[in-house]
Amino acid sequence: MEYVLILSTVDKKEDAQFIANHLVTQNTAACVNIILNIESVYKWNNEV
DSSP, rough: OOOOOOOOOOHHHHHHHHHHHHHHTTTSSSSOOOSSSOOOOOOBBBBB
């Protein structure tokens, strides 16, 4: 069995809920986590 982890972001909680419900209903995903208020630190154009 192969396991895959996919991370994604969306602008609105409602969009995340729609995507999550679709993925689980269609058996594309066994579980979807919706995590609000994530803070990201990243490098873009050579700046953090």
